[in-house]
Structures are given as C-alpha cells and as structure tokens.
Amino acid sequence: MKRLLLLGALASGCFVSEGPRRYPSWERTTKGAQTFAECAEADAWVSKSGKEGVGIVLELRGRSSEPCLVTIASARLRVGNEDHAARRLPDPPRLRLGQRVHAYLAFGFDGDKAWNEGAEGTLVITGPTTSVTFPLKQTLPSREECDPR
Amino acid sequence: MKRCVALVVCCLSSVGCLVHHESPANAPGHVAVDEPPKDLAVRAAEPPTDPGEEVTVVSAVATPLGVGWSSFGTREARTYMPFSLELAFSRHSLSRSHQGFVASTVLDGALRPNVGMTFARVYPGSGDRAEVGPTFLELQYVGIDKDKFRSGTFAGGVATTFHRVGPQVTGCIGTLLLFDLCARGTYLFREGASVQIGFGYQGVLEWISSR
Numbered sequence: 001m002k003r004l005l006l007l008g009a010l011a012s013g014c015f016v017s018e019g020p021r022r023y024p025s026w027e028r029t030t031k032g033a034q035t036f037a038e039c040a041e042a043d044a045w046v047s048k049s050g051k052e053g054v055g056i057v058l059e060l061r062g063r064s065s066e067p068c069l070v071t072i073a074s075a076r077l078r079v080g081n082e083d084h085a086a087r088r089l090p091d092p093p094r095l096r097l098g099q100r101v102h103a104y105l106a107f108g109f110d111g112d113k114a115w116n117e118g119a120e121g122t123l124v125i126t127g128p129t130t131s132v133t134f135p136l137k138q139t140l141p142s143r144e145e146c147d148p149r
Numbered sequence: 150m151k152r153c154v155a156l157v158v159c160c161l162s163s164v165g166c167l168v169h170h171e172s173p174a175n176a177p178g179h180v181a182v183d184e185p186p187k188d189l190a191v192r193a194a195e196p197p198t199d200p201g202e203e204v205t206v207v208s209a210v211a212t213p214l215g216v217g218w219s220s221f222g223t224r225e226a227r228t229y230m231p232f233s234l235e236l237a238f239s240r241h242s243l244s245r246s247h248q249g250f251v252a253s254t255v256l257d258g259a260l261r262p263n264v265g266m267t268f269a270r271v272y273p274g275s276g277d278r279a280e281v282g283p284t285f286l287e288l289q290y291v292g293i294d295k296d297k298f299r300s301g302t303f304a305g306g307v308a309t310t311f312h313r314v315g316p317q318v319t320g321c322i323g324t325l326l327l328f329d330l331c332a333r334g335t336y337l338f339r340e341g342a343s344v345q346i347g348f349g350y351q352g353v354l355e356w357i358s359s360r
Contacts, residue, residue: 021246021359023178023197047189050180050197057189087183102189111177140175 024115024140025049034132037071039064040095042125044134053084053108054136056123060103062095069094070101074126077107077136080119084109114138167326168354169250176200176359200360201244206252207354208237210265212331215347217270220340229272231282231345235265237289242360252353253325256300257293262286263304263319267345283308283335285317293325300325313337326353 026049036042041061048055054077060070070093075086090103114121121136178197186195212233218226239261243251267282287306294300301322308317315337323329329349336342 021199022175024175025177025194025197027194045192046194047186047191048180048182048197049194050177050182051200052180053182055180055182055186057186057192059190100190104185104189106182106185108182115175115177 022141023050024138026054026121026136026138029135029137033059033061034134035063035130036060036125036132037068037127037130039066039068040070042132044123044125046136047104048106049111051111053106053111054121056105056107058090058103058105058125060093060095060101062097062099064095065097067094067096071128072103072125073128074124075105076124076126077109078122078124079107079109079114080117080121082109167250167252167352170354170356171247172356172358174359199244199246201242202246202360203240203242203358204251204255205238205240205356205358206256206259207356208252208256208326209352209354210235210237210329210331210349211352212347212349215331215345217343217345217347219270219343227272229270229345231267231347232269232271233265233267233282233347235263235285237261237263243357246359247357250355251357252355253293253295256291256326257295259291261289261291263289263306281310283310283317283337285309285335287317287319289319295325298325299323300329302329308335308337310337310340313340315340321349323349323351326351 026046028045033041033043039062041063043059044056046054047057062068072089075089077084084107086105086107088106093101095101115138123134123136125132179200180197212231215231217229217231219229220226239256239259241255264286266284269279270282271277271279285306285308287304289302289304292301304319306317308315315335317333317335319331319333321329321331329351331349332346334342334344
C-alpha cells in the first residue's frame with residue numbers, strides 16, 4: 001500500500017517546457033559573388049522567408065570600366081521538384097565599374113509544404129548569354145540564435 | 150477499506166496535474182513576399198510575423214472522494230462511494246505563439262465534449278460490495294473567473310450502463326484547474342435515478358502545435 005501511495009505522489013508531477021519560437025527559413029549554402037555576363041558580378045541573399053514563399057535580394061556590381069547594361073532574362077527558383085519564376089524581373093541596370101545595384105526577386109510557393117518535405121532549392125539567374133546558380137537550403141535556427149519574446 | 154484507499158490513490162495518480170507541451174515540430178512564419186524589404190542592402194532576412202499556434206487542451210478529472218445515492222427517491226435508495234474518471238477535450242487557435250500556460254485563458258467560455266466513467270461504486274457494509282457505474286458522454290460548458298481563482302462547469306449528456314441509458318447533468322464549482330466540487334444527477338430508464346456529490350481532482354494537458 002505504501003508503494004502504491006508513493007507511485008501516486010510521483011505520478012502527480014508537473015512538467016513545463018517552453019522556449020522562444022523558432023522559424024524555419026531559407027538560406028544560401030554558398031557564399032560570395034559570381035561572375036554574371038562579362039561586365040558584372042552577381043550576389044544574392046534571402047531577405048524574406050515564410051509560408052508565402054521567399055524574397056531574394058540580388059546584388060549586381062559592375063566590373064567593367066565601360067558602362068554596361070546588365071539584362072536579367074529570367075530568375076527561377078527550383079524548390080524540390082517544382083520550378084517557380086520570379087513574380088517580377090528588375091529593369092536592366094547600366095553599371096559602371098564598382099557600382100552596386102540591388103534588385104528584389106519575389107518567389108511565391110507553399111513554404112509549409114517545402115519545409116515539411118525538407119525540400120532544397122536552387123536559384124538560377126539567367127542573362128542573355130550566361131547564368132549563375134545559387135543553391136539554397138532550409139534551416140531552423142538554434143535556440144541561442146532566437147531572441148526570447 | 151483497503152480497496153477504497155487504493156481507488157483514491159489510483160484516481161489521483163491517473164490525472165497528474167498541469168502539463169504544458171510544445172510540439173518540437175515547427176512551421177515558417179508569415180511574410181509579405183511581394184513587398185521588398187525596407188533596406189535592400191541589408192544582408193539578413195527580415196523576421197517573419199507570428200502565425201500563431203493551435204492548442205489542444207485535455208482536462209482529466211478524477212473523483213476520489215464522494216457520496217452517492219442510487220435509485221434515488223425510492224424506498225430502496227442505497228448509499229455508495231463513487232470513483233470516476235473523465236476526460237474533456239477542446240481545441241483552440243492562438244493568435245500569438247509561446248504564451249506559456251494558456252488553458253486558464255482559452256477554456257473560459259469553451260464548449261467541449263466530456264467523456265467519462267464511474268468505474269466503481271462501492272457500497273459500504275456488506276463486504277464493501279462494488280459495481281461498475283455508468284459510462285457517460287456530455288457536452289460541457291466552462292466558465293472561469295481568473296481574478297477570483299475559481300471556475301465552474303455545467304454539462305449535460307447521456308449515461309449508459311450498456312443495458313440501460315438515460316440523461317445526465319453535472320455541475321461543478323471549484324478552484325481554477327485544480328479541485329472542484331461536483332454534483333451529478335443520472336436517470337437510467339427502467340432502472341431509476343442516482344445523484345452523487347464528489348470532490349474532483351483536475352489535471353490539464355495542453356499540447357501546443359505550430360500553425
């Protein structure tokens with residue numbers, strides 16, 4: 001009977017566990033800019049990531065002493081087996097040496113589905129003659145990276 | 150007597166107390182993906198907005214101490230000690246994530262199913278004869294007055310012994326999510342009425358999942 005009473009007392013404990021909420025997000029798996037066309041470099045990073053899709057900032061930097069027009073023919077994001085085109089392409093900038101121009105590319109897709117499937121992504125920016133590729137992955141920040149609310 | 154003490158211990162240990170569990174699975178937040186960030190040169194992702202959470206609340210109530218009268222209102226009315234366990238379920242949407250323990254907030258005004266069983270009715274004397282009581286399904290309304298740290302429930306539904314069936318009503322008042330005093334009336338057709346009063350010991354499990 002004593003053992004039964006002790007078991008009852010132990011089973012009546014409280015368990016509370018909670019930390020700040022962490023949001024899965026997309027990020028590039030590589031770093032650095034890539035040569036795009038002959039007169040520019042292209043760099044990219046994720047600026048928005050969520051249920052509605054991903055927003056990516058594309059940075060173009062002139063690398064030619066002569067002014068050159070950088071045209072983006074297409075911007076596509078492959079998520080798992082699905083291909084998504086950017087909702088709007090930027091106007092082609094005319095770049096001088098060292099000049100930086102930023103453009104925003106929005107890709108709409110089901111972020112929940114992509115997270116649940118553990119999908120990986122690839123951003124492909126295509127110009128008239130060349131293209132650059134930026135691989136992406138989804139990560140969940142560690143607890144230390146999250147600000148408690 | 151030993152049987153009664155064992156039943157009390159089983160009742161209390163089976164419901165635990167307050168358990169708050171955050172699902173380890175996560176989900177992305179909301180973003181306005183068509184709107185560019187304020188500063189395109191910042192090389193970091195903007196934090197998404199909170200999509201909120203879903204919470205499933207399960208209340209377990211054990212009645213380890215009570216008294217009842219079966220065949221109430223007849224000459225054969227008998228006194229018994231009821232031992233019952235019941236579970237009530239509800240699901241709620243939260244607009245913000247990680248608010249801590251939320252049952253005391255979301256349950257106020259909730260209408261939820263409550264299923265339970267009087268698993269033993271012990272008749273004192275004559276060798277402490279025991280029998281299985283009715284199983285019941287009720288629709289329960291919950292009211293909470295957090296300022297005064299008290300709560301109340303009212304429920305109505307059906308009870309059955311699997312041979313007899315009939316209506317049942319239950320009312321409880323008590324301290325918030327801990328102890329309450331319940332009165333229950335049951336009428337089983339072709340068997341008769343029973344009423345019982347008992348102290349309930351309440352455990353609450355809330356399971357939080359991301360939206």
